[in-house]
Amino acid sequence: MKWMKWMVLASFAALIVGGCTPGKTYERRLKRELASGIRYDSLFMGLSFGMTQKEFYEHCWDMNKDSIIKQGSANMSVQYDLNEELEHPATMNFYPKFDSGKIVEMPVRFIYNGWAPWTKELSASNLALDVKNWYEDIYGKGFITVTHPMNGDAYTKIDGNRRITIYVENDLYVWARFTDMLAGLEKDSLSANQN
Amino acid sequence: MKTTDRNKMRKSLFLVKAIVLVMLAAAFNQSCTNLDEELYGEVTPDNFFNTEEEILAALGAAYTQFGNWGSGDPWNLNCVSTDEMVVPTRGQDWDDGGDWRRWHLHAWTREDGGMNGGWNFGFGGVNTANRLIYQFEVLVDEGSMDPDVAAAFIAELRAIRGFFYWQLIDWFGNVPLVTDFANAEAQPATVPRADVYAWVVADLEEAVPLLPKEVDGTTYGRMNYWAGKTLLANLYLNAEVYTGVPAYAAAEAACTDVIDNGGFNLTGNYFDNFSAGNTGTSEMIFAIPYDQVYYGGFNVTARTLHYSSQYTYNLTAQPWNGFCTLEEFYNSYDDTDLRKGDVGTVDGPAIKRGNFIAGYQYNVDGTPANDDGADSNDPDGIHLNFGSMGSGEPQINELGPQAYRQAGIRIGKWEFELGGDPGAMNNDYAVFRLGDVILMKAEALWRQSNNPTDAAALLLVNDVRSRAINTLLTTLDGPVSFDMAGPSVAGGELFNEIGREMFAENHRRRQLVRWGLFDAVASWALPYNNPGDVLVEGEHTVLFPIHRDKIDANPNLVQNPGYN
Numbered sequence: 001m002k003w004m005k006w007m008v009l010a011s012f013a014a015l016i017v018g019g020c021t022p023g024k025t026y027e028r029r030l031k032r033e034l035a036s037g038i039r040y041d042s043l044f045m046g047l048s049f050g051m052t053q054k055e056f057y058e059h060c061w062d063m064n065k066d067s068i069i070k071q072g073s074a075n076m077s078v079q080y081d082l083n084e085e086l087e088h089p090a091t092m093n094f095y096p097k098f099d100s101g102k103i104v105e106m107p108v109r110f111i112y113n114g115w116a117p118w119t120k121e122l123s124a125s126n127l128a129l130d131v132k133n134w135y136e137d138i139y140g141k142g143f144i145t146v147t148h149p150m151n152g153d154a155y156t157k158i159d160g161n162r163r164i165t166i167y168v169e170n171d172l173y174v175w176a177r178f179t180d181m182l183a184g185l186e187k188d189s190l191s192a193n194q195n
Numbered sequence: 196m197k198t199t200d201r202n203k204m205r206k207s208l209f210l211v212k213a214i215v216l217v218m219l220a221a222a223f224n225q226s227c228t229n230l231d232e233e234l235y236g237e238v239t240p241d242n243f244f245n246t247e248e249e250i251l252a253a254l255g256a257a258y259t260q261f262g263n264w265g266s267g268d269p270w271n272l273n274c275v276s277t278d279e280m281v282v283p284t285r286g287q288d289w290d291d292g293g294d295w296r297r298w299h300l301h302a303w304t305r306e307d308g309g310m311n312g313g314w315n316f317g318f319g320g321v322n323t324a325n326r327l328i329y330q331f332e333v334l335v336d337e338g339s340m341d342p343d344v345a346a347a348f349i350a351e352l353r354a355i356r357g358f359f360y361w362q363l364i365d366w367f368g369n370v371p372l373v374t375d376f377a378n379a380e381a382q383p384a385t386v387p388r389a390d391v392y393a394w395v396v397a398d399l400e401e402a403v404p405l406l407p408k409e410v411d412g413t414t415y416g417r418m419n420y421w422a423g424k425t426l427l428a429n430l431y432l433n434a435e436v437y438t439g440v441p442a443y444a445a446a447e448a449a450c451t452d453v454i455d456n457g458g459f460n461l462t463g464n465y466f467d468n469f470s471a472g473n474t475g476t477s478e479m480i481f482a483i484p485y486d487q488v489y490y491g492g493f494n495v496t497a498r499t500l501h502y503s504s505q506y507t508y509n510l511t512a513q514p515w516n517g518f519c520t521l522e523e524f525y526n527s528y529d530d531t532d533l534r535k536g537d538v539g540t541v542d543g544p545a546i547k548r549g550n551f552i553a554g555y556q557y558n559v560d561g562t563p564a565n566d567d568g569a570d571s572n573d574p575d576g577i578h579l580n581f582g583s584m585g586s587g588e589p590q591i592n593e594l595g596p597q598a599y600r601q602a603g604i605r606i607g608k609w610e611f612e613l614g615g616d617p618g619a620m621n622n623d624y625a626v627f628r629l630g631d632v633i634l635m636k637a638e639a640l641w642r643q644s645n646n647p648t649d650a651a652a653l654l655l656v657n658d659v660r661s662r663a664i665n666t667l668l669t670t671l672d673g674p675v676s677f678d679m680a681g682p683s684v685a686g687g688e689l690f691n692e693i694g695r696e697m698f699a700e701n702h703r704r705r706q707l708v709r710w711g712l713f714d715a716v717a718s719w720a721l722p723y724n725n726p727g728d729v730l731v732e733g734e735h736t737v738l739f740p741i742h743r744d745k746i747d748a749n750p751n752l753v754q755n756p757g758y759n
Contacts, residue, residue, distance in 0.1 A: 053512075061287070070291035076266065076494055076618065079308065089744055091308065113311055114748030117322035118371070118379050122748060170256065171326065172319045 025144060026156065033158045034181060040162040041180075043106050044138070045069075045080070047096075049162070049180040051103045056096060077109070086130045088122060089113045104183035108176040115172055124168045128155070131174055132166050139164060250331075250340070254348055257327055257355050258416070260320040261483050262492045265624035268312025269701060271298060272366055272739065277703040278677045278719035279524045279694060282517050283602055284595030286570075289517050293725065296595050300723060301716045302731045305740040305758045313366050314745055320359030321373060324352040329376035350405035354418040357399040358426055364388050364395075364437055365705060368738040368755055374398075384751040389438035392430065399427050410458055415475060415482065416623075421457040422481035424449050425627040432635055436708055443639040450636035453480065459629040465534055465663055466548055468628060470610045471621045480627040491619035495699075499552075499606040500617065503566050503579050506558040508611045512618060519603025520698075521719060522590040525551060525582070527676035527691050532664040534695055536607060538584050550698050552607040554584035559613065566600055573599040581605050594721040595728070608699055625700065630659050634693050638709075641686060647672040656692055668692065675712065677719040686710065713737050733757060 041049040045068075046059055060078055063069045072079040077093040090112045097105040110131055112122040120126075132143050132155045143155040143166070154167035161182040168174055263269055274280045275298040282295035289295055297303050303310065328349050334340035356374075363370045371383035372391050403423030407414055410421065418426075430437075431446035453459070460477040462468055467476050474484065485493035500507075500514035528535035528550075536549010544557040556564040556579040564579040574588050582590035582604035591602040609622045625631075637655035644652070647670045657667040673688035674681045684690070690710050694703060707713035714736050723730070735757030746752050 064290070065287055067292060070294065071289070076492065076497075091311075111315065113742070113744035115315060115318075116371075116745060116749060117318055117325070117373050117376075118381055118383055119748045120381070170259070170319070171322050172315055 026146065029144070029158050030163075030181070033160050036160055038160040039182075040160040043103075043178050047103070047106065049103050049106075049178075049183070051096075052101050053098055056103060082110075085134055086110075086112075086127075088130075090127065090130075099183055102183075104180045106178040108178070109169070110174045110176065111172050117171070124171055124174050125152070128153075128166055128168050128174045131176055135164060135166070135176065250334075250348075253327060253330070254351070257320070257323050257352055260316065260323060260359070261626070262485075262490065263312075263316050264626060264701065265483055265485065265493045266495070266498075267316065267492075268309045269316050269362065271309050272313050273701040273704045274699055275299070275518070276301065276303075277707055277713075278521055279698055279703045280518060280606075281521055281591070281594070281603070281721065283519070283591055283593070283598030283721070284725065285516065285598045285600050285602070286596065288515075288600075290596070293728065295517075296723060296725060296728055299594055300720060300728060300730045301714070301736045302729050303736075303739060305743045305746070305754065307740075307742075310739055310742040311744065313362070313739065314742060317359045317363035317366070317370075318373075321356050321363070322376070324356035324359070325374065325376040325379075328352050328356075346405065347407075350402040351418050353398055353402035354406060354423045354426065357395050357402075357423075357430075358418070360391060360395045361426065361430055364391050365433065366739050367741055369753065371749075371752070382749045382751045385753045389440075392434065392437045396427065396430055399423060399430070403427060412475075415479070416484045418481065421453050421459070422627055424453050424457075425480050425632055428453070428632065428635055432639060433705060433709065436705075441642070443642045447636055447639040447643070450632050450639065453632050454629070454636065457629075459632075461629055461633075461659065461662060463662065465630075466608075466610070468625060468630075469608050469622060471612045471615070473610075474623050478629040479623070479625055480629060480632070482623040482625050482628075484623050485620060487616050487619040487621050493609075493620045493622060493624055494618045495606055495609055496611050496615065496617035496620055500611070501556070501564075501566065501579055501581070501601065501605075502568075503564045504556060504605075505617075507556055507564050509559050509614045510611070510617045511614065512616065514617050516600060519581070519591065519605050520551060521677075521721070522582070522604075523677045523679065523719060524694070524698075525553070525590070525604050527679065528695055529664055529666065531666070532695065534663045534698075539580075540585065541578070548607065548610070550606070550608045550695075552605040553582050555580050568600060570597070570599050573601060575599070575601055591721055594723040595725045597724075606699055630696055631700070631702070633659050634696060638686075638689060638693070641671055641689060645685075647685070652689070656689060659696055660692060663696075675710075677715075684710070708737055 043049065045063065047056065051059070060069060069078050069080050072093040077095040080092050082090040082092055090110055092108050092110050094106055094108040096103040097107070110127055112127055115122045136143060139157060139159065143157045146154050146156055152168050154165055156163060156165045158181070161180050163179045163181050165177045165179070166174065275282060275295070281299050282289050284290050284296060294307060294309065297307060298309070331340060331345045331349055335342050335345045368388045369385040370391060372386040372394055373379050373383060403420060406418060406420040406423050408420045410419070428446050428449035431442040431449060434440060434442035457480070459480060462476050462478050467473060468478050484490055496510065497514045499518045501516045502513050505513045533547065534550050536551050536553065537545035537547040539545045539554035539556055541555055545554060558564050565577045566579045567577060569575070569577045574586050575583055580601055583602070590604055592599055609620065612621060615621070633655050637652040640652040641649050649671065652671060653668060656671070661667060668688055671686050671689040672683050673691065675684050675687045676691045676694055690706060693706055704713065714732055714734055717730060717732055720730055735755065738755045740755055740758035741752055746754060
């Protein structure tokens with residue numbers, strides 16, 4: 001009991017005190033992009049920020065009928081098979097976050113299909129780099145590397161209101177998170193720094 | 196367990212959830228903006244956890260993989276492949292390239308994503324445990340971690356690793372045996388199932404005695420001694436399947452230890468174990484503390500309920516109208532069995548909660564729940580009626596392609612909270628609970644005595660059964676649930692009783708395999724009319740295929756028979 005209390009408090013403290021110091025490059029870019037007034041709402045596969053829940057379902061329904069996507073393997077998301085886009089066959093699962101009925105964030109989880117503990121070239125670390133390179137082809141150059149004390153490195157890119165962050169969850173999975181920075185959902189200290 | 200202890204447990208459980216929050220916060224935290232360019236790297240001593248708080252938080256990472264147990268591919272592998280659950284194709288809903296129909300028809304292939312999901316679940320857990328064990332050992336060697344502290348954590352991680360290896364050999368049979376993170380082979384070969392079993396059991400027999408025996412908030416949701424013993428009991432109970440050599444006496448002994456010494460008690464009300472507030476019931480041995488905020492992912496509400504059910508429970512989002520149970524399985528419950536629950540009628544909703552949601556449905560205000568998109572030829576019309584109850588029609592007209600939108604009785608075992616989020620439920624999910632252990636012991640006794648009226652086994656079965664139904668079993672033999680008009684089967688009624696009690700708790704596949712019934716799929720398969728769908732029978736289906744992508748990445752893996 002005591003050790004658990006201590007563990008929780010210490011862990012929060014580690015996150016708060018030991019967290020990364022805001023970097024000037026990131027802040028500068030964020031400030032510049034938000035001030036630009038340009039909106040970048042497009043995500044992927046015809047999805048975009050601001051789509052209503054109904055529009056999202058209908059669009060996914062159409063893609064499902066066309067066998068482009070299917071129910072995610074964890075029964076919680078939409079699945080798309082990446083056969084050519086990355087260095088190795090992979091799977092991406094996504095399901096948006098809605099605020100006031102509209103898409104404001106899109107977390108996307110990736111895994112190399114051939115992943116196993118012994119296939120180091122298919123590690124999540126390599127996958128993150130692979131996803132970043134693929135996204136540079138789609139969304140353009142400009143990803144910067146940020147470091148997290150527990151989850152290693154992450155890549156982030158900001159275009160207008162759209163921030164894309166790519167990071168490793170664990171040995172298997174990589175996340176790409178599209179966030180509408182003007183949607184009021186962002187709660188981290190970065191947005192607070194801009195106010 | 197004393198009430199005061201349970202109260203203490205409940206009070207301290209926020210800490211468990213807070214730990215999960217810390218882990219998730221760490222995983223999702225994006226506030227870091229150190230802009231030094233660094234390449235992603237493998238684990239090195241430089242990026243080990245350096246502080247005690249990091250060590251403790253890292254241990255929690257070994258548990259995150261369990262999050263898929265109640266909702267992801269493990270559930271599909273263990274439940275949807277059996278006679279207790281099905282996901283019909285309702286027009287264009289739940290087609291998904293035929294994935295769900297193949298689960299039901301045992302027609303899975305080496306290219307089905309679920310095979311990758313199961314493999315990733317197992318080896319993801321194994322790899323995380325191996326990595327943390329390695330890192331703790333290095334810290335001890337460096338003198339920066341107390342060896343006694345490390346030993347306790349490492350024992351816990353070995354038990355966690357044993358759990359994931361149990362599932363791997365259960366699903367795939369022969370699998371690589373990887374026990375060392377730092378010195379793992381680049382392309383390890385598959386190891387015979389019996390050899391993996393022997394290694395895992397030996398490792399657990401050594402590690403489990405080192406685990407804490409406390410049952411309180413410090414061990415809830417973690418692998419303590421009793422969870423480790425229950426894991427061992429499961430391995431022993433299935434030893435004959437895994438190795439050809441039975442270990443029922445060992446299973447009995449492990450169960451006896453948990454029953455007699457663990458301090459657990461059957462809850463008076465079966466459904467206390469599945470309520471939204473089920474944290475820390477007296478029956479929980481090892482649970483996943485799902486939580487809408489801190490530990491999301493348990494979403495049976497979304498998966499099973501109809502779109503219109505949103506207004507029955509005032510859910511924050513629309514459910515997906517997918518999973519349901521099969522008619523024969525539902526009918527294997529006596530009408531007086533409390534676990535079956537009531538049926539909604541044209542006069543009003545069901546009153547008593549059960550493992551199932553059956554019959555006519557109503558909105559929270561008492562008005563009929565209507566399905567405005569009901570199939571024009573559905574004899575039930577628009578008033579939502581799960582399973583066509585009272586109509587004389589089959590509960591599910593077909594597997595696909597045109598199963599009615601209302602077809603099938605739904606899964607109601609876990610309480611749906613009014614106003615809840617169907618995609619992130621608050622109910623904890625029992626990985627191991629006492630009711631299961633008692634039934635395991637009964638089975639172990641019966642398999643040793645081979646006596647259908649084994650008094651000790653019957654006493655145990657009826658101990659669990661009697662909280663749900665007044666009529667007690669007098670024999671363990673009988674027709675099995677998917678063929679009640681068929682011949683008596685040795686242990687058939689025991690098989691049915693375990694099924695009724697453990698419905699949808701990741702048990703059914705192993706039961707069917709132990710009884711030699713898993714490949715009797717033709718006995719429970721629904722009519723299937725999708726072009727190209729086939730029913731696959733044969734002993735080879737007892738094991739799942741290793742996914743093609745895994746084989747492609749490691750040529751030393753040997754595919755299971757029947758899947759090349």
